[in-house]
Amino acid sequence: MFRGVMESAKEFKKVVDTVSTLLDEICFEVDEEGIKASAMDPSHVALVSLEIPRLAFEEYEADSHEIGIDLEAFKKVMNRAKSKDKLILELDEEKNKLNIIFENTGKRKFSLALLDLSASSVKVPDIEYPNVIMIKGDAFKEALKDADLFSDYVILKADEDKFVVHAKGDLNDFNAEFEKDSSAIISLEVKEETKSAFNLDYLMDMVKGVSSGDIIKIYLGNDMPVKLEYSLAGVNLTFLLAPRIEG
Amino acid sequence: MFRGVMESAKEFKKVVDTVSTLLDEICFEVDEEGIKASAMDPSHVALVSLEIPRLAFEEYEADSHEIGIDLEAFKKVMNRAKSKDKLILELDEEKNKLNIIFENTGKRKFSLALLDLSASSVKVPDIEYPNVIMIKGDAFKEALKDADLFSDYVILKADEDKFVVHAKGDLNDFNAEFEKDSSAIISLEVKEETKSAFNLDYLMDMVKGVSSGDIIKIYLGNDMPVKLEYSLAGVNLTFLLAPRIEG
Amino acid sequence: MFRGVMESAKEFKKVVDTVSTLLDEICFEVDEEGIKASAMDPSHVALVSLEIPRLAFEEYEADSHEIGIDLEAFKKVMNRAKSKDKLILELDEEKNKLNIIFENTGKRKFSLALLDLSASSVKVPDIEYPNVIMIKGDAFKEALKDADLFSDYVILKADEDKFVVHAKGDLNDFNAEFEKDSSAIISLEVKEETKSAFNLDYLMDMVKGVSSGDIIKIYLGNDMPVKLEYSLAGVNLTFLLAPRIEG
Numbered sequence: 001m002f003r004g005v006m007e008s009a010k011e012f013k014k015v016v017d018t019v020s021t022l023l024d025e026i027c028f029e030v031d032e033e034g035i036k037a038s039a040m041d042p043s044h045v046a047l048v049s050l051e052i053p054r055l056a057f058e059e060y061e062a063d064s065h066e067i068g069i070d071l072e073a074f075k076k077v078m079n080r081a082k083s084k085d086k087l088i089l090e091l092d093e094e095k096n097k098l099n100i101i102f103e104n105t106g107k108r109k110f111s112l113a114l115l116d117l118s119a120s121s122v123k124v125p126d127i128e129y130p131n132v133i134m135i136k137g138d139a140f141k142e143a144l145k146d147a148d149l150f151s152d153y154v155i156l157k158a159d160e161d162k163f164v165v166h167a168k169g170d171l172n173d174f175n176a177e178f179e180k181d182s183s184a185i186i187s188l189e190v191k192e193e194t195k196s197a198f199n200l201d202y203l204m205d206m207v208k209g210v211s212s213g214d215i216i217k218i219y220l221g222n223d224m225p226v227k228l229e230y231s232l233a234g235v236n237l238t239f240l241l242a243p244r245i246e247g
Numbered sequence: 248m249f250r251g252v253m254e255s256a257k258e259f260k261k262v263v264d265t266v267s268t269l270l271d272e273i274c275f276e277v278d279e280e281g282i283k284a285s286a287m288d289p290s291h292v293a294l295v296s297l298e299i300p301r302l303a304f305e306e307y308e309a310d311s312h313e314i315g316i317d318l319e320a321f322k323k324v325m326n327r328a329k330s331k332d333k334l335i336l337e338l339d340e341e342k343n344k345l346n347i348i349f350e351n352t353g354k355r356k357f358s359l360a361l362l363d364l365s366a367s368s369v370k371v372p373d374i375e376y377p378n379v380i381m382i383k384g385d386a387f388k389e390a391l392k393d394a395d396l397f398s399d400y401v402i403l404k405a406d407e408d409k410f411v412v413h414a415k416g417d418l419n420d421f422n423a424e425f426e427k428d429s430s431a432i433i434s435l436e437v438k439e440e441t442k443s444a445f446n447l448d449y450l451m452d453m454v455k456g457v458s459s460g461d462i463i464k465i466y467l468g469n470d471m472p473v474k475l476e477y478s479l480a481g482v483n484l485t486f487l488l489a490p491r492i493e494g
Numbered sequence: 495m496f497r498g499v500m501e502s503a504k505e506f507k508k509v510v511d512t513v514s515t516l517l518d519e520i521c522f523e524v525d526e527e528g529i530k531a532s533a534m535d536p537s538h539v540a541l542v543s544l545e546i547p548r549l550a551f552e553e554y555e556a557d558s559h560e561i562g563i564d565l566e567a568f569k570k571v572m573n574r575a576k577s578k579d580k581l582i583l584e585l586d587e588e589k590n591k592l593n594i595i596f597e598n599t600g601k602r603k604f605s606l607a608l609l610d611l612s613a614s615s616v617k618v619p620d621i622e623y624p625n626v627i628m629i630k631g632d633a634f635k636e637a638l639k640d641a642d643l644f645s646d647y648v649i650l651k652a653d654e655d656k657f658v659v660h661a662k663g664d665l666n667d668f669n670a671e672f673e674k675d676s677s678a679i680i681s682l683e684v685k686e687e688t689k690s691a692f693n694l695d696y697l698m699d700m701v702k703g704v705s706s707g708d709i710i711k712i713y714l715g716n717d718m719p720v721k722l723e724y725s726l727a728g729v730n731l732t733f734l735l736a737p738r739i740e741g
Contacts, residue, residue, distance in 0.1 A: 073396075073418075073419060076396050077396065080389075080392065080393050080396065082389070097419075105383075105386065105429065105430040105431050106386055106390075106423060106424070106425055106429055106430075106431050107423070107424055108389075108390065108393050108421070108422075108423045109421065109422045109423070109424075110393070110396070110397075110419065110420075110421050111419055111420050111421070111422075112418075112419050113418035113419055
């Protein structure tokens with residue numbers, strides 16, 4: 001059996017929104033500890049991983065299950081969440097469906113057919129990074145959107161004093177500098193100067209659900225994938241994106 | 248002559264919005280008691296009827312008239328209403344136009360050419376229904392939108408204990424249950440268990456203008472058209488929709 | 495050198511929004527007094543002129559320069575301004591770019607390549623007008639939008655007692671009357687009754703940035719271009735539009 005109750009459907013909606021822009025379907029590995037999933041995006045450029053510890057739920061009860069879900073349908077359902085709706089996720093083993101229930105003054109139950117997926121063997125690789133930047137989520141997100149005006153990729157740079165988001169178009173260019181003591185920077189640990197280019201669409205998709213108050217941990221190195229980590233509604237999200245090969 | 252003044256153009260806008268999604272044109276029958284109109288939608292599946300008693304107006308003066316109006320144009324004009332605009336409707340018999348005047352700090356006068364329509368002979372049939380449900384308008388409206396995720400028709404069910412909105416897609420399905428004592432239900436009078444399917448687009452159009460605080464009266468029976476009744480800005484609206492024939 | 499600091503990027507955004515709907519590129523003539531520019535729109539129907547006195551800036555320093563800018567790119571950048579961003583405009587003579595910097599908690603720098611334009615020889619002609627109307631910007635703007643429902647041109651009329659915005663469609667028509675003592679009218683000086691037709695799209699573009707609180711000065715005469723003047727964020731804007739020749 002599996003049943004989990006969350007306080008805010010609206011908050012969890014952001015998680016599904018973000019994951020569904022990168023993936024078409026997902027296999028949730030459910031057990032008594034909580035829920036896990038990880039997968040490569042269809043073009044195998046980005047890795048998405050999420051972890052929902054049982055503590056993220058108000059109530060939680062589960063045996064071991066693999067629950068395959070179409071993320072387009074999941075997103076459509078979550079978009080119907082209202083501000084004060086409570087969220088109940090519940091496996092109907094008999095009908096082979098996942099029930100998504102919004103509870104407020106009434107009770108609205110959506111039942112999604114399960115997909116026959118196996119849990120992915122892809123896990124977040126255990127890389128040691130020379131540089132770790134903790135930055136306010138909206139500052140980073142806005143800088144990516146700024147960069148998007150002029151280019152389809154972005155260069156992330158870090159040295160001892162600052163973290164820089166840079167974009168270079170044919171004619172125009174953009175630069176956001178976050179000094180070590182800027183109010184957007186929580187911490188800046190740089191052992192090695194780095195400068196790497198990344199696809200901008202993927203990065204923007206990865207931070208889609210981030211809003212003001214959220215904090216993103218960025219792991220950077222030379223010729224390494226960038227790793228982003230943050231939490232939404234008690235869900236730990238991790239993203240990896242391979243660097244762009246410069247011509 | 249005909250002249251009617253309403254306090255809030257913005258409120259009346261909702262009436263025109265709702266009616267204009269179902270009908271292309273309408274013939275208002277005006278007399279000293281107020282305004283009436285009823286018509287079938289172009290595909291003859293739904294019946295729309297409205298009544299504006301003279302009390303819905305701040306000021307009202309009228310002889311007997313038939314005023315044929317293009318609802319697309321009427322809607323475009325009403326969409327220009329601002330929150331504090333007063334609404335004046337006024338027949339210009341000489342020019343054969345209906346003046347729609349928004350009065351606030353200034354005066355904006357739109358004049359719509361009259362159409363040569365005769366009052367419809369269609370009236371709301373006097374059917375006795377076994378079941379009557381009074382429900383909060385937004386709860387019903389949201390359930391219809393939920394249902395729309397998975398299907399283009401909806402099954403309305405009622406028994407002694409609850410009113411149910413159900414939709415069944417190829418893979419996924421949706422269920423909203425309103426228990427008799429749920430806060431969304433004002434009253435539930437059920438003499439006969441019913442279950443009928445209806446076209447979802449029509450139902451959603453019929454409740455388009457409904458907002459939180461409005462209450463809808465739903466008349467249900469087996470193999471009978473559903474009847475919806477509610478009031479907007481002092482205007483009584485009635486809709487009938489034939490049941491969907493199940494294959 | 496040229497460097498100017500403005501308190502509110504968001505306010506200046508409205509100026510760029512308005513000008514960029516009418517022009518594709520612009521040559522700012524910068525000197526120690528401030529900034530000037532004027533140009534005809536590409537179809538040579540409308541004249542746009544702007545003046546930014548040095549007092550519109552918090553800080554200002556400049557030699558004589560001509561700064562040619564692509565307005566599409568300028569607009570895209572200004573659309574990224576947030577409510578509390580300060581705006582810094584700064585010429586980078588070495589790189590031949592105009593830096594547009596948003597300063598808030600962080601610093602986001604956009605660099606636009608300069609275009610090789612010469613200052614326009616077009617200036618606002620010094621016409622004496624018989625009639626001058628000062629009107630609340632939003633009242634005029636809304637009347638134009640109303641008129642747009644039924645026609646693609648608008649007739650502006652003025653006599654001793656009132657200013658009228660009129661539109662005539664094939665079937666329907668619109669009339670906004672602003673009486674001399676209406677709260678929308680600041681002043682109405684009419685020496686000669688006038689009635690002229692103007693292209694509605696151009697007029698709506700010209701008042702695009704206007705919001706409630708702004709006041710527009712309208713200069714009207716028979717067989718004369720209409721002249722509109724107003725200020726946004728300390729920037730003086732002037733527009734001329736040739737009358738429509740009636741068939």
